[in-house]
Every structure is written in structure tokens, then in C-alpha cells.
Amino acid sequence: MTQQIPGNPYDLKLQQFAAGLRAEIQNVLNQQAAYVRKHTESQLKIFDGRLDELSKIAQALAATRDGGDGISWERRTDRGISRIEDIPGRRVPYVMLVDIPIGNNTTSQREQSVTISQEGPFVAVKRMATFQSALQYQVTTGSTTAIFSGRSFGRYRPIHSAWDLNDSQGQGSYDGASMFLTSLTGDWASGDPLPLPLAPAAAPNPVITTAPPIVSAASWFRTMQFDGRILVINAGSSYPRQNISVPSSMWTPEINAPQELGALDFFERGEIITVQVQPNHVNNPPAGNANGNTMFNLGAAATPWPFEAGQYDPHEGIVTPTSSGTTGLTLTNLSPRTVTGLTTDVIQRLPDGILTLGWEGYRIIQPVGPA
Numbered sequence: 001m002t003q004q005i006p007g008n009p010y011d012l013k014l015q016q017f018a019a020g021l022r023a024e025i026q027n028v029l030n031q032q033a034a035y036v037r038k039h040t041e042s043q044l045k046i047f048d049g050r051l052d053e054l055s056k057i058a059q060a061l062a063a064t065r066d067g068g069d070g071i072s073w074e075r076r077t078d079r080g081i082s083r084i085e086d087i088p089g090r091r092v093p094y095v096m097l098v099d100i101p102i103g104n105n106t107t108s109q110r111e112q113s114v115t116i117s118q119e120g121p122f123v124a125v126k127r128m129a130t131f132q133s134a135l136q137y138q139v140t141t142g143s144t145t146a147i148f149s150g151r152s153f154g155r156y157r158p159i160h161s162a163w164d165l166n167d168s169q170g171q172g173s174y175d176g177a178s179m180f181l182t183s184l185t186g187d188w189a190s191g192d193p194l195p196l197p198l199a200p201a202a203a204p205n206p207v208i209t210t211a212p213p214i215v216s217a218a219s220w221f222r223t224m225q226f227d228g229r230i231l232v233i234n235a236g237s238s239y240p241r242q243n244i245s246v247p248s249s250m251w252t253p254e255i256n257a258p259q260e261l262g263a264l265d266f267f268e269r270g271e272i273i274t275v276q277v278q279p280n281h282v283n284n285p286p287a288g289n290a291n292g293n294t295m296f297n298l299g300a301a302a303t304p305w306p307f308e309a310g311q312y313d314p315h316e317g318i319v320t321p322t323s324s325g326t327t328g329l330t331l332t333n334l335s336p337r338t339v340t341g342l343t344t345d346v347i348q349r350l351p352d353g354i355l356t357l358g359w360e361g362y363r364i365i366q367p368v369g370p371a
Contacts, residue, residue, distance in 0.1 A: 084264060089120050089364035096122060097358035098275050102131075102226065104283055104351045111276040116267045120366040124265035124359035126258040129251050131157045131355050133224035135284070138348040141321050150223070150316030150351075157224045159256060159355070160249035164222055217290045217306035223315035224353055227280040235272040241265075245278065251357075258360060265359070269366075275357055283351035284312045292342075305342035309349060318347060 098112040116122050135150035158164075229245035252259045267273065290311065292304035305320060306313075313319070320342065 084123060084266060087121070087364055087366075089366040092363045092365055093361075094122060094363040095358055095360050096124070096273075097356055098273075100275065100277050100355045100357070102277070102279060102283060102353045102355050104349070107279050107282055109276055109278050110355075111274055113272055113274040116269050116271045116273070117363070118269050120364040121269050122267045122359075122361060122363050124261060124267065124361040126260050126360045127251065127358070128256070128258040128360065129159045129230075129248070129355070129357045130256050131159050131224070131226040131353055133157055134352040134354060135224055135316060136350045136352070137316070137318055138350070139321060140346050140348070148318075150318065152224045152316060155224075156256075157226065157353070158222065159226050159251065160247070161221060161225050161227050162249040163255045164225065216295055217292075217308070217311055218314050219284075219287065219311040223284060223312045224351060226283075226353065226355060228355075229278045229280070230357065231276040231278075233274040233276065234267070235274065237271065245276070265361075277355060277357075283353050284349070286311050305345075307345045307347075309345060310347060312349075312351075313347070318349070320347060 096114060098114050100110050100112045102110060133150070133152035133155050135152055137148055137150060139146050139148065226248060228248050230248060230251055231245040232241045234241070286308040289308070290306075291308050292306055295306075310318065310320070
């Protein structure tokens with residue numbers, strides 16, 4: 001059996017070698033760790049520098065958009081580009097209207113104004129218009145006078161005649177002169193200007209009595225139909241709604257449907273909106289020379305029945321009454337035979353109307369600020 005001799009030189013060398021190897025490895029590890037730490041710190045400094053540059057760029061962009069005062073560029077009201085969606089307040093549906101009376105025989109400019117409420121601004125989405133008839137007429141027979149309302153009274157009418165599809169359709173189907181001639185019966189004595197066998201049935205023979213004007217004297221436009229031009233003025237605003245007044249036929253589509261606006265129209269509270277209207281013609285205008293004198297050749301009789309002013313009488317239910325024993329036209333069987341007409345118009349027509357224009361949209365109700 002071999003015994004280990006204390007202090008063996010081989011063991012001592014081995015221990016020294018192991019200690020040196022351990023120290024060398026520790027030194028290498030320390031060097032590598034230091035390099036890694038230095039490299040990491042260098043990369044972090046580079047990244048921090050880049051983040052600082054990005055932060056400076058973002059701050060510069062924010063300063064450009066805000067103008068340096070901290071107010072977002074899109075929300076700056078002093079530049080006129082505030083978003084409607086960003087305005088605080090409760091949205092309430094609202095219709096803003098103006099009524100403009102258009103009296104009979106009126107062709108002068110009429111206007112009406114409306115002020116935006118202090119409760120908040122108004123945002124218009126659509127515009128619209130209609131015309132209400134207030135036609136009445138007065139009948140005088142002798143010393144008696146009576147006032148009646150026409151058929152169209154209180155009804156809403158178109159604001160332009162471009163939709164009038166019945167324009168002059170009735171004239172081609174019937175003529176007043178035919179009505180006059182076919183009212184005569186029997187034989188005529190020699191010398192009568194009318195062809196045989198036409199003759200009056202009795203003497204005197206009222207051809208048409210207490211009746212509306214005959215077809216040749218009737219207008220085939222719709223009764224109480226407005227035509228004109230419309231101008232909207234926003235007092236104090238630098239943004240006009242049109243360069244010239246708008247024809248009523250272009251104010252709404254079709255007959256009177258609401259017209260969608262090209263963009264939301266914003267009216268600030270306290271603004272005064274004025275609507276000016278210029279009628280193109282009087283209400284129910286008489287036209288041409290269709291009266292009894294031209295239709296029946298009554299000679300010197302001044303504008304005999306039917307009268308030019310009564311061209312809309314059939315539409316409105318207006319009937320010419322008996323006056324002093326004369327009813328409309330009268331054909332006599334006396335010598336010389338004559339046709340006489342009612343020479344004085346006993347009807348006074350008052351075709352008044354009310355033009356209503358407006359906008360549909362919503363109000364933004366806001367609390368009243370401090371005084």
C-alpha cells in the first residue's frame with residue numbers, strides 16, 4: 001500500500017495551475033462583461049439621441065399646427081375652420097321659416113327677416129318653400145255687396161310655373177265661340193248674319209246666364225301660382241349664399257320638394273337673415289285680349305263679359321251674377337237682332353297670397369355665457 005507523502009511537489013504545482021487558470025478565466029470574463037456593458041451603454045445613448053430628435057420634430061409640428069398657442073389648428077375658430085362636430089351643446093331638430101305676404105297687383109320687392117336665437121347657432125341641412133292662396137272676391141249687384149273665398153283659399157300652391165303640365169291644354173278641346181253658336185236653334189229670317197238654320201229659341205234668348213267665363217277666356221295655368229326671384233342676405237357675413245337672386249323654379253326641385261344644400265350652412269347666434277323676394281308677375285295675371293269684345297265682335301261695348309280679369313274665375317268658382325236684367329250674353333230676336341254683353345264687371349278679385357320660405361336643420365343649444 002502506497003502512502004502519500006505530505007508536501008508532494010506535484011500536488012502543489014497542480015493547485016497553483018488551477019488557481020492561475022481560475023484567475024485567468026475570471027479576468028477574461030470581466031473583460032467581456034465590461035465590453036458588453038460599454039457596448040450596451042453606447043447603443044442606448046444612440047437610441048436616446050434619436051428619440052430626442054423625434055421629440056423635437058414632433059414639437060415643431062405641433063407648434064406649426066397650433067400656432068404656438070396650444071389650440072389645435074383644426075379647432076381654431078378665428079380662422080373660420082371650426083368643426084361643427086366639436087361645438088358643444090345639445091342638438092335639437094329645428095325648422096326656420098319666414099312668411100312674406102304677396103298682395104294682389106304686387107310686383108315690387110318684398111322682404112322679411114329672422115334673427116338666430118341667442119340659445120345657440122343654427123345648422124341648415126335643406127331649404128324649402130311654398131305659396132299659400134288667400135284669394136277672395138267681392139260681388140256687387142245693385143246696392144248689395146258680398147265677399148266670398150275662392151276655391152284655392154287656404155290651399156298651398158306651387159312656387160313656380162315650370163311644373164304646370166296643363167299649360168293651354170283646354171284651348172285645343174273646346175272654344176267659347178262654338179258654345180255661343182250651338183246655343184242657337186230654329187230658322188233665321190233673310191238678312192241674318194248667322195248661317196241657317198241657326199236662330200234664337202226665344203226672345204230674348206240668354207245664351208249664357210250666371211255662368212263662369214267661357215273656355216276661350218279662361219286661363220289654363222294653375223290658379224294662384226307664384227313666380228319670382230329669391231335673394232338671401234346674411235347681415236355682417238362675408239360669405240354670400242348666391243351671386244345673384246335665385247329663380248323660384250331653382251329654389252326647390254320638382255314642384256316644392258326640399259332642396260338639399262351643397263354643405264351644412266352654419267348661422268351663428270345673433271345673426272340676422274333677410275330674405276328678399278321679387279315677384280315676376282301679379283297673382284293670377286290676366287293675359288292677352290280674350291274678352292267678349294274680341295270673341296263676339298260686340299263693337300263699341302267696352303270690355304264686355306267675359307272680362308279679361310276673370311280668366312281664373314272657373315278655377316276659383318267665381319260666377320258672374322245677374323245685374324240689371326242682363327245675364328252674361330243676351331241674344332235678342334227683335335229687329336234689328338243684336339247680341340249684348342254685360343259691360344260692367346261686378347266682380348272685384350283679390351288674389352292675395354303668402355310666400356313661405358325656410359330651412360330645415362338643427363339648433364345647437366348652448367348655455368348662456370356670463371354677462
